[in-house]
Amino acid sequence: MALATVWIRNLFAATMLMGIFSLLAASLYVLLDAVDVALTEAAVGAGISIILMLGALVLTTSKEKVHDARHNLLALVVVLITGAALIYGTMDMPNFADPKAPAHQHVSPRYTQESVDEIGIPNMVTSVLASYRGLDTLGEVLVIFVAGVGVLLVLGAGGFQRRRRESGEEEE
Amino acid sequence: MEWLGLYNYWVVVVLMMAGFYVVIAQGNLIKKIVGLNIFQTSVFVFYISLAKLDGGTAPVYLEGVTAYTNPLPHVLILTAIVVGVALTAMGLALAVRVYEAYGSLEEDEINAQDEQDA
Amino acid sequence: MSPHIVLRVGAKLLIPVILLFGLYVQFHGEYSPGGGFQAGIIFSAALILYALIFGLETVQQAVPPAAVHALAALGALLYMSIGIWAMLAGGNFLEYKVLAADPHVGETAGIILIELGVGITVGAVVITLFYSFAGRARPKRGGD
Numbered sequence: 001m002a003l004a005t006v007w008i009r010n011l012f013a014a015t016m017l018m019g020i021f022s023l024l025a026a027s028l029y030v031l032l033d034a035v036d037v038a039l040t041e042a043a044v045g046a047g048i049s050i051i052l053m054l055g056a057l058v059l060t061t062s063k064e065k066v067h068d069a070r071h072n073l074l075a076l077v078v079v080l081i082t083g084a085a086l087i088y089g090t091m092d093m094p095n096f097a098d099p100k101a102p103a104h105q106h107v108s109p110r111y112t113q114e115s116v117d118e119i120g121i122p123n124m125v126t127s128v129l130a131s132y133r134g135l136d137t138l139g140e141v142l143v144i145f146v147a148g149v150g151v152l153l154v155l156g157a158g159g160f161q162r163r164r165r166e167s168g169e170e171e172e
Numbered sequence: 173m174e175w176l177g178l179y180n181y182w183v184v185v186v187l188m189m190a191g192f193y194v195v196i197a198q199g200n201l202i203k204k205i206v207g208l209n210i211f212q213t214s215v216f217v218f219y220i221s222l223a224k225l226d227g228g229t230a231p232v233y234l235e236g237v238t239a240y241t242n243p244l245p246h247v248l249i250l251t252a253i254v255v256g257v258a259l260t261a262m263g264l265a266l267a268v269r270v271y272e273a274y275g276s277l278e279e280d281e282i283n284a285q286d287e288q289d290a
Numbered sequence: 291m292s293p294h295i296v297l298r299v300g301a302k303l304l305i306p307v308i309l310l311f312g313l314y315v316q317f318h319g320e321y322s323p324g325g326g327f328q329a330g331i332i333f334s335a336a337l338i339l340y341a342l343i344f345g346l347e348t349v350q351q352a353v354p355p356a357a358v359h360a361l362a363a364l365g366a367l368l369y370m371s372i373g374i375w376a377m378l379a380g381g382n383f384l385e386y387k388v389l390a391a392d393p394h395v396g397e398t399a400g401i402i403l404i405e406l407g408v409g410i411t412v413g414a415v416v417i418t419l420f421y422s423f424a425g426r427a428r429p430k431r432g433g434d
Contacts, residue, residue: 011200011202011203014202014203014206015206018206018209018210021210021213022213025213025216025217028217028220029217029220032220032221032223032224032241033224033229033230033231033241034220034223034230034241034246034249035230035232035323036246036250036323036324036325036328037216037220037246037249037250037253038323039315039323039324039328040250040253040254040327040328040331041213041216041253043328043331043332043335044253044254044256044257044331045209045213045253047331047335048257048331048334048335048416049209049257049260051338051420052257052260052261052264052419052420052423053202053205053206053260053264055264055420055423055424056202056264056265056267056268056423057202059268059271059272059423059426060202060267060268060271060277072197075193075196075197076193076197078196079189079192079193079196079197080189082189082192083185083186083188083189086185086188086189087181087182087185090178090181090182090185091178093178093181104225104242107244108242108243108244111243111244112231112240112242112243116233118397119394119397119398119401120394120397120398121320121321121397121398121401122232122233122234122320122321123231123232123233123319123320123321123322123323123324123325124231124232124233124240124243125231125232125243125246125247125250125323125325126319126320126324126325126401126405127320127397127401128243128244128246128247129247129250129251129325130325130400130401130404130405131386131397131400131401133247134373134384134404135383135384136247136251137251137369137404137408138369138370138373138384140251140254140255141365141366141369141407141408141411141412142366143254143255143258144254144255144257144258144411144412144415145362145363145365145366145411145415146258147258147259147261147262147415147419148258148362148414148415148418148419150262150265151261151262151265151418151419151422152359152418152422154262154265154266154268154269155265155268155269155422155423155426156422156425156426157355157359157421157422157425230323232321232322232323250327253327254327254412258415261419264423265422265423268423268426
């Protein structure tokens, strides 16, 4: 699905493919027991991202120009070299779902075994998110607030009624 | 054959490279943002696949279950997804303004107009 | 028989259900997957659905942009004030144990309140983004 997005020219179709890719990723998360993340990815990737991209496409065009293959070759070589380097780096990594992997050793046993006694709520992801790592969540709320302010500065507030009264033209 | 245990990382690397290629090779600005999203999603898949434990269940407390999947990467990815949507929104807003100022979304046409004006 | 009547009737049935589901995910975030972010996005999805079917002007009469901007700031402010309340009650910043007599009750109360702040901000910001993108449409299309 991701590879199809590379080749497609119509931007509208590329947006739809991105949505399907997000939905497949959300199903993958459910299979990997990450239910909170699956809910968020399904809502965000297959919902909000699509709405925003469709909004941007309405405000601009939806076709893409065809390029010559010459400067694509340099990009392809860079991508292949980076991919080979990354695959070489994964040779040392632990096997998939290995219980002895370092990711499961240090802080996580404390979260899974003691968070229910220390905090008293069953959902461990919420207790880590809101209590153990509450400062990170504060930063994230501020990031999304700043993004909202930024888009307001760039695009304006979209006050439909005020603009209509000013210009006085018949809409729709 | 221990390579069989590493296949999830290779899948992620392939996805990541697809997104990376779209960001650097394609000229259309909105296509670049789509590529960036693919790149981000592949990184999330990487982290979530790191979190999985053989024989564990979802990290919600149930009576009698002792092995839970690691909740720490879930938390990090939850934050990262929301930051990703903030980034996409900001990027699309800038792309819309660029289109209104230059009349086109292709990178080379925008550079050509800048060189003409400069 | 006006056009799009199936869409209008279906939306009128669905939108309250979506809002209710958003509230459920918000407050049930401690017992099942969910919490603030998901709830905020579901809530804003209901409003976006309303805007897509009934028009941008109608939804802006119900939820004006100025109110949404104020709500976004209010959510972040709520989050930080819980942290400062914890400091005033004698603990560190964002330490919920000290908010009530029993530490478990304090933790639960703190988590519910900050998830509420997160949900309000995320929902309000997504609605703001939608208003900005949709309000900029060219005049002859009348907003999308």
